[in-house]
Amino acid sequence: xxxxxxxxxxxxxxxxxxxxxxxxxxxxxxxxxxxxxxxxxxxxxxxxxxxxxxxxxxxxxxxxxxxxxxxxxxxxxxxxxxxxxxxxxxxxxxxxxxxxxxxxxxxxxxxxxxxxxxxxxxxxxxxxxxxxxxxxxxxxxxxxxxxxxxxxxxxxxxxxxxxxxxxxxxxxxxxxxxxxxxxxxxxxxxxxxxxxxxxxxxxxxxxxxxxxxxxxxxxxxxxxxxxxxxxxxxxxxxxxxxxxxxxxxxxxxxxxxxxxxxxxxxxxxxxxxxxxxxxxxxxxxxxxxxxxxxxxxxxxxxxxxxxxxxxxxxxxxxxxxxxxxxxxxxxxxxxxxxxxxxxxxxxxxxxxxxxxxxxxxxxxxxxxxxxxxxxxxxxxxxxxxxxxxxxxxxxxxxxxxxxxxxxxxxxxxxxxxxxxxxxxxxxxxxxxxxxxxxxxxxxxxxxxxxxxxxxxxxxxxxxxxxxxxxxxxxxxxxxxxxxxxxxxxxxxxxxxxxxxxxxxxxxxxxxxxxxxxxxxxxxxxxxxxxxxxxxxxxxxxxxxxxxxxxxxxxxxxxxxxxxxxxxxxxxxxxxxxxxxxxxxxxxxxxxxxxxxxxxxxxxxxxxxxxxxxxxxxxxxxxxx
Amino acid sequence: xxxxxxxxxxxxxxxxxxxxxxxxxxxxxxxxxxxxxxxxxxxxxxxxxxxxxxxxxxxxxxxxxxxxxxxxxxxxxxxxxxxxxxxx
Ligand SMILES: Nc1nc2c(ncn2[C@@H]2O[C@H](COP(=O)(O)OP(=O)(O)OP(=O)(O)O)[C@@H](O)[C@H]2O)c(=O)[nH]1
Ligand SMILES: [Mg+2]
Numbered sequence: 025x026x027x028x029x030x031x032x033x034x035x036x037x038x039x040x041x042x043x044x045x046x047x048x049x050x051x052x053x054x055x056x057x058x059x060x061x062x063x064x065x066x067x068x069x070x071x072x073x074x075x076x077x078x079x080x081x082x083x084x085x086x087x088x089x090x091x092x093x094x095x096x097x098x099x100x101x102x103x104x105x106x107x108x109x110x111x112x113x114x115x116x117x118x119x120x121x122x123x124x125x126x127x128x129x130x131x132x133x134x135x136x137x138x139x140x141x142x143x144x145x146x147x148x149x150x151x152x153x154x155x156x157x158x159x160x161x162x163x164x165x166x167x168x169x170x171x172x173x174x175x176x177x178x179x180x181x182x183x184x185x186x187x188x189x190x191x192x193x194x195x196x197x198x199x200x201x202x203x204x205x206x207x208x209x210x211x212x213x214x215x216x217x218x219x220x221x222x223x224x225x226x227x228x229x230x231x232x233x234x235x236x237x238x239x240x241x242x243x244x245x246x247x248x249x250x251x252x253x254x255x256x257x258x259x260x261x262x263x264x265x266x267x268x269x270x271x272x273x274x275x276x277x278x279x280x281x282x283x284x285x286x287x288x289x290x291x292x293x294x295x296x297x298x299x300x301x302x303x304x305x306x307x308x309x310x311x312x313x314x315x316x317x318x319x320x321x322x323x324x325x326x327x328x329x330x331x332x333x334x335x336x337x338x339x340x341x342x343x344x345x346x347x348x349x350x351x352x353x354x355x356x357x358x359x360x361x362x363x364x365x366x367x368x369x370x371x372x373x374x375x376x377x378x379x380x381x382x383x384x385x386x387x388x389x390x391x392x393x394x395x396x397x398x399x400x401x402x403x404x405x406x407x408x409x410x411x412x413x414x415x416x417x418x419x420x421x422x423x424x425x426x427x428x429x430x431x432x433x434x435x436x437x438x439x440x441x442x443x444x445x446x447x448x449x450x451x452x453x454x455x456x457x458x459x460x461x462x463x464x465x466x467x468x469x470x471x472x473x474x475x476x477x478x479x480x481x482x483x484x485x486x487x488x489x490x491x492x493x494x495x496x497x498x499x500x501x502x503x504x505x506x507x508x509x510x511x512x513x514x515x516x517x518x519x520x521x522x523x524x525x526x527x528x529x530x531x532x533x534x535x536x537x538x539x540x541x542x543x544x545x546x547x548x549x550x551x552x553x554x555x556x557x558x559x560x561x562x563x564x565x566x567x568x569x570x571x572x573x574x575x576x577x578x579x580x581x582x583x584x585x586x587x588x589x590x591x592x593x594x595x596x597x598x599x600x601x602x603x604x605x606x607x608x609x610x611x612x613x614x615x616x617x618x619x620x621x622x623x624x625x626x627x628x629x630x631x632x633x634x635x636x637x638x639x640x641x642x643x644x645x646x647x648x
Numbered sequence: 649x650x651x652x653x654x655x656x657x658x659x660x661x662x663x664x665x666x667x668x669x670x671x672x673x674x675x676x677x678x679x680x681x682x683x684x685x686x687x688x689x690x691x692x693x694x695x696x697x698x699x700x701x702x703x704x705x706x707x708x709x710x711x712x713x714x715x716x717x718x719x720x721x722x723x724x725x726x727x728x729x730x731x732x733x734x735x736x
Binding site for chain 2: 094095097099130131133134137162164216217220224235237238241242245246249250251252254255339342343344346347348350356458459460461462463
């Protein structure tokens with residue numbers, strides 16, 4: 025038997041509910057100190073997340089952040105989770121004791137409809153009129169007291185992105201929690217139209233000043249959604265992004281590379297030439313170092329993506345790309361998960377939960393790994409740096425290397441679209457999904473949030489370098505120690521070791537692509553994650569180095585020991601190869617099907633092999 | 649008076665929403681529940697709509713202003729919104 029007295033009942037649970045993009049996750053972060061993803065487009069949160077909030081009088085409360093919903097008629101997987109949690113039908117999450125409804129003050133009429141629908145659930149409600157700052161700027165004035173009377177629930181204004189502005193909400197929370205009314209019988213809600221009528225009436229009565237539409241948004245959209253300039257700007261943005269990834273990263277990369285070489289030098293000076301020195305220099309530093317060098321590029325790319333996400337441009341990109349996506353049977357909305365996959369395919373695949381039709385969702389999941397994720401950057405950048413001259417082109421405006429990187433991204437996108445088209449014509453046929461999406465108002469990115477998000481990304485990258493890449497480097501180093509070189513052997517030690525034996529065995533498969541045995545061996549640890557292959561190459565080549573020789577960077581080694589056809593084939597391989605176990609595991613979970621997972625793995629490996637083969641042969645023919 | 653739909657409007661044109669007519673959409677499967685969706689995102693009888701932007705290819709999708717917000721949709725969906733010219 026539940027006890028409703030707040031003194032005895034310890035585990036009070038509050039759910040954040042509201043339409044998409046109204047600021048639920050921002051509020052959640054501000055109240056709990058969490059770092060959930062916040063971005064300015066609808067459909068950012070796709071899972072329930074919980075955190076702890078401590079009230080002014082010291083009560084600890086569980087707060088649940090939920091995906092945005094338009095109504096309790098869920099149509100997508102993310103909306104279903106929200107509906108299940110707040111109606112108490114979720115398998116593992118019990119019904120919350122209180123709903124903290126969040127509404128966008130600049131669009132009260134629409135957001136109130138949901139609040140009215142939620143009232144029929146019988147749960148106590150607090151309404152937060154969020155984006156109060158935006159409403160003020162656009163001269164929209166709402167009287168919270170009138171609204172509170174009309175709705176029969178407490179109403180407070182909030183600015184979720186400013187922690188200092190939440191005092192109203194916090195004291196209201198304490199007040200409500202001290203005297204929490206019990207849940208009442210839920211009632212069936214009237215039709216959408218009736219709810220809307222009520223919402224419109226109430227909104228009209230509570231609105232003191234209608235205000236105007238956000239001016240900057242109107243003006244910016246005139247440019248960014250322009251049929252000609254809009255597209256131009258879209259491509260220039262993407263293109264510029266990759267140019268700058270190259271251009272700005274050059275100096276810090278040299279610094280990091282120099283730092284590691286220096287470190288190796290110092291270690292060589294102070295340690296005697298024994299196994300330990302080799303483990304440090306050739307195993308760990310060569311392996312982990314070759315990947316860490318690419319940190320600046322990854323930071324720059326993420327900064328751009330975060331800015332695009334937080335300004336509201338993503339929804340515009342979806343608008344611009346809708347027609348193109350329609351040609352392959354998808355919907356402009358599917359472009360947002362694909363764009364997220366530039367950072368990493370895993371959040372991209374998760375984001376497909378907002379896609380309604382199962383088959384469209386499957387199609388999008390199947391093509392997400394073709395979008396160039398940031399783990400490919402070390403692979404691409406290393407090889408481009410080694411084999412593409414850094415010539416200025418087109419009147420010295422652009423660098424050839426940045427251009428090639430952009431080209432690799434484009435190949436990924438175009439292949440994704442082609443695969444989607446083929447799938448839609450065969451395995452995932454069906455009618456189109458509506459493309460109905462609110463275009464959010466533009467926002468300036470909040471610097472603090474940008475930094476926090478960036479730091480989370482950097483941490484993930486560093487953690488990977490400190491775990492998988494480190495273990496792979498050590499593992500490979502161990503495998504490269506025995507058996508020792510036979511008397512009179514001409515090749516370096518590693519050639520005769522277990523690592524060498526494995527690499528040479530695998531090379532039978534990869535020889536047609538022009539891969540040597542060093543590359544073949546690097547592909548195995550590279551299954552864990554793409555950049556691990558680079559770490560592995562670093563270790564393999566460091567172990568081959570001559571004793572007397574100065575330490576060389578992996579780039580210089582590749583420059584001198586790989587032929588162009590080999591290097592290009594390796595790039596082609598990495599455009600397609602599904603070399604990331606975490607992605608495969610996510611696909612398995614999200615599709616709930618081993619069949620689709622196997623299909624994806626199979627088709628990507630097949631494409632990778634064929635593409636690498638074709639590129640290798642074509643380059644050989646061209647150079648002949 | 650001929651019946652007009654939101655999908656007939658060009659960029660810059662304004663009209664008032666008269667009602668919804670999902671059956672005027674080509675696809676039955678697609679039209680199911682389209683009225684509720686349009687209502688939920690903020691379309692409503694009596695509201696003024698204006699086409700703000702058109703997509704680059706065959707002027708699709710469109711971005712329309714309803715009240716204080718901008719909504720993007722395809723002409724195929726806009727075909728379910730009946731309108732009449734002029735102010736409410
Ligand atoms: N100016 C202003 N911006 C806000 C406020 N609250 C949220 N935002 C911004 O609004 C956007 C959406 O915020 P989120 O917290 O991601 O919204 P959400 O409701 O969790 O969105 P979904 O998860 O997609 O349903 C972000 O760009 C926030 O920075 C606010 O009070 N004022
Ligand atoms: Mg959210």
